[in-house]
Amino acid sequence: MYRKTWMEIDLDALEYNIRMAKEISGKELIAVVKADGYGMGDLEVVNSALCCGASMMAVSSCDEALILRNKGYEGELLILGHTDPDELPMLAEKGVAVPAYSSSWVSGALQQNCSGLKVHMKVDTGMNRIGFHDSNELNQAIQALKQHGCEVEGIFTHFACADTDESMTARQLERFKTLCESTGHTFRWIHCDNSEATLTLRESFSNACRFGIGMYGITASNEVKLKSPVSMYSTLVYVKQLPAGETIGYGATYETTESEWIGTIPVGYADGLIRMNQGRHLYIDGEYVPIVGRVCMDQTMVRLPRQMKEGSVVELFGSHLPIETMAEELGTIPYEIFCLISERVTRIYTRSGVPVSERNMRMEDSTL
């Protein structure tokens, strides 16, 4: 690793969380690894999930499915979002399952040769994103897909408020049951639980859960204790003392009021540390230090309580700065912070606290 800005993923903790989900749900586990495994590395997360007995991987799009196939993942793979009909023959050939979510999508699909295509019927029970609302349309679609040689192997829906509204979730589940039963079709895969529902709803209608953010230790539940596998660090590379009346960074938005120690860190918004972080605190060597001045593209300045050593590790989030707190301070959710961490940040994977591999932009051998 050259630039000392990195993310650490503790594979033991990650796998603990996945095993926990399997144990609690008692169902098959579909690991949701869209957006490069929420930024943690798609293939790395896939490998951990497989180790823990996951049966299927889910991604957002055709591109993400192909990325995983190109990286050598040959197992069960489901796209969760829209696919263009002209991609379907290729997806059928690669054994990638797709959602059928509306009558118009199905008519587009039927104009292609989608013989052998694996299909999961997506039904909408309240999210109003994609999915069939109407049981007649759903049933006609199933018949038509079957007649054209598709393998209708699954049915699923998505909860809008699994973490905040039990009664809405219960209504969605009822609607899902009704729609599933209206088909009279036997589905190999029936799934509705996202991470939060997997951990807390514990319904017995579905036979698989879609587990995403929970792998990274995020849950609204107080009962289930997950581990926090992800942390991010940089390094104090330059420390200087400034007299009163000096300004810091673009726009000169911060001015020293006395003699102050200022540190520079090689991380910025191009790494995912968005400008909204100005004024928030980072953790260095026992101290919480504020970001002063604007966050630049590649560098950030902090005010130090005393002279601190160049080379000190700076925690951006981790054991001293929970990602949940950071998200709250930024008015967002951990998902968004994770997904914004750019490819430029080296991912280091650890086991028993020891680095075992890394992924970096230089495409160097990743085995340490």
Ligand SMILES: *Cc1c(COP(=O)(O)O)cnc(C)c1O
């Ligand atoms: C992203 C996504 C999930 C995973 O949600 P988590 O809250 O991360 O567990 C599950 N299902 C669908 C349809 C999704 O888009």
